Amino acid sequence: MSKIITGTPVTSGLGKLFNSHGLAKKTVVLFDANTRKLYGDSILKTLDEEGFQWVELTVPAREASKSFNSAYRLYGNMIEADVDRSWNLLAVGGGVVGDLGGYIAASYYRGIPVIQLPTTLLAMTDSSIGGKVAINHPLGKNLIGFFHLPELVLIDPSYLATLPEREIYSGMAEVVKYGFISDRAFLSFIDNHFSDIIALKEPFLTKAVKTSASIKAAVVKKDFRETGGLRATLNFGHTFAHGLEKLAEYRHLRHGEAVTIGMVCALFLSNRLGYLDNGSLEEGLAILGKFRFPRGVIRRRFRDIDNRLLLENMLSDKKKLDKKLRFVLLKNLGEAFLLEESIDDEVVLTAIERAQAFYSALSVKR
Numbered sequence: 001m002s003k004i005i006t007g008t009p010v011t012s013g014l015g016k017l018f019n020s021h022g023l024a025k026k027t028v029v030l031f032d033a034n035t036r037k038l039y040g041d042s043i044l045k046t047l048d049e050e051g052f053q054w055v056e057l058t059v060p061a062r063e064a065s066k067s068f069n070s071a072y073r074l075y076g077n078m079i080e081a082d083v084d085r086s087w088n089l090l091a092v093g094g095g096v097v098g099d100l101g102g103y104i105a106a107s108y109y110r111g112i113p114v115i116q117l118p119t120t121l122l123a124m125t126d127s128s129i130g131g132k133v134a135i136n137h138p139l140g141k142n143l144i145g146f147f148h149l150p151e152l153v154l155i156d157p158s159y160l161a162t163l164p165e166r167e168i169y170s171g172m173a174e175v176v177k178y179g180f181i182s183d184r185a186f187l188s189f190i191d192n193h194f195s196d197i198i199a200l201k202e203p204f205l206t207k208a209v210k211t212s213a214s215i216k217a218a219v220v221k222k223d224f225r226e227t228g229g230l231r232a233t234l235n236f237g238h239t240f241a242h243g244l245e246k247l248a249e250y251r252h253l254r255h256g257e258a259v260t261i262g263m264v265c266a267l268f269l270s271n272r273l274g275y276l277d278n279g280s281l282e283e284g285l286a287i288l289g290k291f292r293f294p295r296g297v298i299r300r301r302f303r304d305i306d307n308r309l310l311l312e313n314m315l316s317d318k319k320k321l322d323k324k325l326r327f328v329l330l331k332n333l334g335e336a337f338l339l340e341e342s343i344d345d346e347v348v349l350t351a352i353e354r355a356q357a358f359y360s361a362l363s364v365k366r
């Protein structure tokens with residue numbers, strides 16, 4: 001498994017960290033336009049001071065950068081800069097930079113080490129850990145990729161100070177996910193301190209980040225390649241979410257927003273199939289009802305969508321077998337499982353409808 005280091009600051013002393021993990025001080029630093037602007041100069045200065053040889057690369061700050069075109073351009077830049085197998089790649093950013101950087105590192109020269117330096121809440125708690133790296137295909141999310149574990153994950157929550165509130169909520173979706181799938185007590189902690197975590201208050205923020213990262217690492221350690229059904233539980237809400245992201249052309253909905261909506265659908269589905277009792281459903285919905293979205297997003301990107309169209313767009317999910325979707329469900333708050341049998345389309349459509357009605361009722365209340 002990768003070594004995960006959490007603290008403030010983790011970026012000074014990079015040279016020592018690289019040395020102690022057997023990594024050469026020759027690194028391709030990948031940013032997106034925002035992380036380059038906010039943190040590029042200070043990170044590159046540190047690399048200079050610590051005697052690194054580096055090449056810097058930047059991609060636009062958007063989901064569309066997780067594409068074959070971006071990767072192709074970056075391969076060219078690396079070949080031109082004579083990056084060889086003695087180099088590694090340091091990904092500085094959110095899940096987009098982490099997934100793209102990991103994808104490039106896994107494929108360039110048949111593989112060079114990757115170091116993740118996550119700068120969003122989502123990346124610190126989820127995407128930087130566990131080695132799923134991918135680009136999107138117009139026909140589906142994350143369809144082309146590898147399992148390529150990072151050598152190091154450097155989590156420094158102080159980077160979150162500049163993160164817009166929309167992105168904090170987006171990351172919070174994956175944090176809540178860990179409570180739903182594996183830790184009832186953590187779910188109560190999140191529920192009790194929801195606004196503290198959103199406001200990045202300590203010690204709540206660090207507890208949320210550390211607990212999330214350790215749940216993810218523990219799951220990945222037991223089922224790295226998602227073969228045993230356990231890692232699939234990290235996909236709770238994601239079958240719906242990836243369909244919604246595709247329908248939103250990977251532009252109008254943040255990943256975590258889609259996951260929030262997807263978890264609402266998955267709670268209704270778990271309840272409809274008799275796995276989750278009504279009290280737990282209500283409790284789960286109350287937590288998910290706390291998430292804020294920019295005005296109009298829920299209506300345009302979920303409530304107004306024909307549920308059959310959403311179901312069609314969910315069919316590129318990688319958990320499907322023999323063209324049949326498989327869903328991650330809850331049998332309790334804090335306990336998820338992958339249902340091996342397929343579910344009748346009408347049942348899934350009803351769960352989506354109930355989720356749409358839930359959001360309509362919520363908008364009336366607000």
Ligand SMILES: NC(=O)c1ccc[n+]([C@@H]2O[C@H](COP(=O)([O-])OP(=O)(O)OC[C@H]3O[C@@H](n4cnc5c(N)ncnc54)[C@H](O)[C@@H]3O)[C@@H](O)[C@H]2O)c1
Pocket residue numbers: 032033034035038061062063066093094095096097099119120121122123126127128129130131132133142159160161162163164167170171174254255256
């Ligand atoms: N590999 C995995 O296991 C995994 C897990 C979850 C999500 N993902 C993927 O992660 C991606 C979403 O990641 P994300 O939510 O981090 O989005 P993102 O990478 O697009 O970052 C969100 C926005 O925040 C900006 N940003 C980043 N750090 C900042 C900072 N410190 N201050 C200010 N702005 C900052 C970015 O430039 C961007 O505009 C999706 O593609 C999703 O599929 C992968």
Ligand SMILES: O=C(O)C(=O)C[C@@H](O)[C@H](O)[C@H](O)COP(=O)(O)O
Pocket residue numbers: 126130132141142174226231232234235238318
């Ligand atoms: O690490 C995992 O496994 C996850 O499922 C984490 C998810 O939060 C993440 O969005 C992941 O990229 C989805 O994986 P995919 O295999 O459905 O593309």
Ligand SMILES: [Zn+2]
Pocket residue numbers: 126174238255259
């Ligand atoms: Zn996710």
